[in-house]
Amino acid sequence: MIVTAPKPLDEVLDLITPYSHILIAGCDGCTQPPRGLREARTLSQLLELGGKLRGKAFTFKTTTTVKQCDSFLTASALKPQVDGIEAVLSLACGAGVQTVAELFPDLPVLPGQNSHFVGAEDREGGILEDRCAACGDCLLALTGGICPVTRCAKGLLNGACGGARNGKCEMDPEKDCAWELIFERLEKQGKLDRIRESRPPRNYQAKAWRLTP
Amino acid sequence: MTEPVIEERAAVRLNEQYCSRCSICRSLCPFDAITKDAETGKTLLEIEKCQVCGICYSACPARAIGIINYDHDSLINYLESAKPEYDSQALVIMCKGSTPDLTEVERLFGVSTFIPLSVPCVGRIADEIFLTAISMGLSKVYVLACDEDYCRFDRGSPIAGRRILALNRLLEQLGYGRETITLKRSSLKVKVDRDLCISCGNCVFFCPYGAASLESPGGASFNLASCKGCGLCVVMCPAFALELEHWEKERISALIPRLLSEMKPPRILVFRCQWASFPPLDGKSSPNIRVIDLPCAGRVDAIHILDAFQKGVDGVLIAACSEEDCKQEKAGGQAQRLVAKLRERLSQIGFQDRLHFCSVAPRHYDEFDKELEQFSQRIRDISKKERA
Numbered sequence: 109m110i111v112t113a114p115k116p117l118d119e120v121l122d123l124i125t126p127y128s129h130i131l132i133a134g135c136d137g138c139t140q141p142p143r144g145l146r147e148a149r150t151l152s153q154l155l156e157l158g159g160k161l162r163g164k165a166f167t168f169k170t171t172t173t174v175k176q177c178d179s180f181l182t183a184s185a186l187k188p189q190v191d192g193i194e195a196v197l198s199l200a201c202g203a204g205v206q207t208v209a210e211l212f213p214d215l216p217v218l219p220g221q222n223s224h225f226v227g228a229e230d231r232e233g234g235i236l237e238d239r240c241a242a243c244g245d246c247l248l249a250l251t252g253g254i255c256p257v258t259r260c261a262k263g264l265l266n267g268a269c270g271g272a273r274n275g276k277c278e279m280d281p282e283k284d285c286a287w288e289l290i291f292e293r294l295e296k297q298g299k300l301d302r303i304r305e306s307r308p309p310r311n312y313q314a315k316a317w318r319l320t321p
Numbered sequence: 322m323t324e325p326v327i328e329e330r331a332a333v334r335l336n337e338q339y340c341s342r343c344s345i346c347r348s349l350c351p352f353d354a355i356t357k358d359a360e361t362g363k364t365l366l367e368i369e370k371c372q373v374c375g376i377c378y379s380a381c382p383a384r385a386i387g388i389i390n391y392d393h394d395s396l397i398n399y400l401e402s403a404k405p406e407y408d409s410q411a412l413v414i415m416c417k418g419s420t421p422d423l424t425e426v427e428r429l430f431g432v433s434t435f436i437p438l439s440v441p442c443v444g445r446i447a448d449e450i451f452l453t454a455i456s457m458g459l460s461k462v463y464v465l466a467c468d469e470d471y472c473r474f475d476r477g478s479p480i481a482g483r484r485i486l487a488l489n490r491l492l493e494q495l496g497y498g499r500e501t502i503t504l505k506r507s508s509l510k511v512k513v514d515r516d517l518c519i520s521c522g523n524c525v526f527f528c529p530y531g532a533a534s535l536e537s538p539g540g541a542s543f544n545l546a547s548c549k550g551c552g553l554c555v556v557m558c559p560a561f562a563l564e565l566e567h568w569e570k571e572r573i574s575a576l577i578p579r580l581l582s583e584m585k586p587p588r589i590l591v592f593r594c595q596w597a598s599f600p601p602l603d604g605k606s607s608p609n610i611r612v613i614d615l616p617c618a619g620r621v622d623a624i625h626i627l628d629a630f631q632k633g634v635d636g637v638l639i640a641a642c643s644e645e646d647c648k649q650e651k652a653g654g655q656a657q658r659l660v661a662k663l664r665e666r667l668s669q670i671g672f673q674d675r676l677h678f679c680s681v682a683p684r685h686y687d688e689f690d691k692e693l694e695q696f697s698q699r700i701r702d703i704s705k706k707e708r709a
Contacts, residue, residue: 117669136519142559144519146624149561153627158670172560174519231526 176204252293375445444477552620619652
C-alpha cells in the first residue's frame with residue numbers, strides 16, 4: 109500500500125486560505141489508513157474550526173474516490189461535484205493528486221497528505237514500514253524475500269557491510285540490519301549459498317516511467 | 322490506582338452488623354469482589370474489584386448491603402413521581418446495555434404509553450421493587466434484559482430471568498394472572514452497509530470479539546452472535562459503512578444541538594461510557610453541562626467531538642472506564658488512543674486544551690464528578706482568558 113501522513117493543519121490552512129469553496133476528495137484505494145469519507149469529513153471539521161480562529165469561513169464539500177490515481181474512475185466520481193468549487197484538496201498519494209490536477213487543469217488541486225513510501229503494515233505494533241522502492245528490477249527471490257534496496261540503509265545488493273552491532277544498523281540502531289535478516293532467513297531455508305553469489309549492480313534502466321497495462 | 326481507598330467514597334458498602342454470613346452475595350458476585358475471611362468467617366467486600374452491578378444488593382436477605390443510586394428508595398421515589406407524569410399503568414424496566422429507542426420498546430412490548438426505567442443491569446432489581454410497583458397499581462411490568470451472553474455483568478441478565486420466573490409463579494398464585502411481568506431480551510449490534518464498504522479490513526482488525534471478517538468479493542461481514550456492541554468498528558470505519566443499533570451517527574449528531582440549546586456558557590459536553598458512572602435517577606444537571614451516554618468509550622467518535630466544537634461547545638470531556646474495568650475487552654483503551662490522536666491534530670489549530678480524556682469507575686461515586694469539576698475549571702479559565 110502507499111503510506112501517507114496528513115499534512116499539518118496549519119500548512120493545509122495556508123494552502124486553502126485563498127479559496128472559500130473547497131472540495132475535499134478522499135481516496136479509498138491503497139493509502140493506509142484509507143483516507144476515505146471519514147477522513148474527508150474529519151478534515152473539513154478541523155479546517156472549519158481552524159479557519160474560524162483565523163477569521164476565515166470555508167465551505168467544504170466532501171467526497172471520496174475508489175482509486176484517485178485512476179483517471180477514468182476519478183473523472184466520473186469528481187466531474188459532477190466540481191460545480192462552484194474553487195479548489196480541490198486531495199487526500200490521495202501524489203499520484204492521485206496529479207491525476208485530479210490533470211483532469212481539472214483550470215482548478216488548483218492541493219495535496220492534503222505527504223506520501224512517504226510503498227509499505228507494509230504491522231497492525232499489532234501500529235507501524236507502517238517502507239518495503240518496496242518500485243525499482244523495476246526485483247531481486248527478492250535471491251534475498252529470502254527481504255528487500256535490501258529499501259531495508260538496508262545503504263541499499264547494498266551485496267551485504268552485509270560489517271557495520272551492524274547486535275543485528276542493528278549502524279546508521280539507525282532502531283533498525284534491524286537487513287543483511288543479517290537475509291542471512292538468517294536463507295540459513296533457515298538451507299540456501300545460504302545464495303549469499304555467496306555476487307549480485308551485479310542494479311539495472312537502473314529497468315526503472316520504468318511508463319508502462320502499458 | 323495510587324490513591325488510597327477511602328471507605329466513605331465507596332458506592333457499595335457492607336454493614337457487618339446486619340450481615341448473617343449467609344454467603345448469597347458471595348455466590349452471586351460476578352467479579353469475586355466478595356470473599357469470606359477464613360479466620361473470622363466475616364464477609365468481606367473488596368471495593369477495588371467491585372463493578373457496582375448491584376446484584377449483591379438486590380439479593381441480600383438481611384439488607385446488609387448498601388448501594389448508592391438505583392437503591393430501593395430512589396427507585397420507588399422515581400416510580401412515585403413518574404406515575405402521574407407518564408399517566409400510565411405500564412412500567413418498562415430496561416438495562417442500559419440493550420435499551421433501544423423508545424419507539425422500538427413500544428413495538429417490542431406492544432404498549433403505547435409506559436413509564437421508562439433505564440437501569441445499569443436489570444439483575445439489580447430486587448423482588449420487592451417489582452412487588453412494590455405492582456402494588457402501586459402498575460399492573461403490567463415489562464422487563465427488557467440483554468441477551469444472556471451480552472450481559473456486561475455476566476450474571477445480571479440470567480439472574481433477572483430466574484427472579485422473574487419465580488415472581489410470576491408467586492403472582493399467579495396470588496390471583497394476578499399469568500405473566501404479570503413480561504421478560505424480553507435484546508442486544509444492540511453492528512449493522513453493515515456493504516454498498517459503502519471499501520474492504521479495508523479495519524473492522525476485522527479492531528473488533529475485540531473476532532466478529533468481523535472480510536469476504537472477497539463482498540466486503541465486511543459480521544457474525545452477530547459474537548458482536549458485543551462496543552462500537553469500536555463503527556468509529557474505525559473510514560467509509561461510514563457501519564452503524565451500531567440505537568447509537569447511529571445521526572442519532573448522536575442530532576442530540577448535540579438539542580442539548581446545546583438547553584445550555585449556558587461555558588458549555589461542556591461529556592461523552593461518557595455508560596458503565597463508567599451511574600448517575601442518580603433524579604440527578605439535576607448544571608446548565609453548563611450535558612452528558613451523552615455511549616455503550617462504551619469505544620463508540621466515541623471524532624466526528625461527534627468536532628461536531629460539538631463546531632456548534633459552539635467550549636469543552637469536550639470523554640469519560641471512559643479504565644482498561645481493567647472495561648466491559649468491552651479494552652475497547653476503552655482504543656478510545657484513549659483515538660482521543661490522543663485527535664488532540665494532536667487539534668493542537669495544530671490551538672484547540673487541544675478543550676478536549677480531555679479521563680477514566681473513572683462507579684465504585685467511587687464521586688470520581689466522575691471530581692474529573693468533571695476539574696475540567697470545568699479549566700474551561701472556565703480558558704473562557705475567562707479569551708474574554709480578557
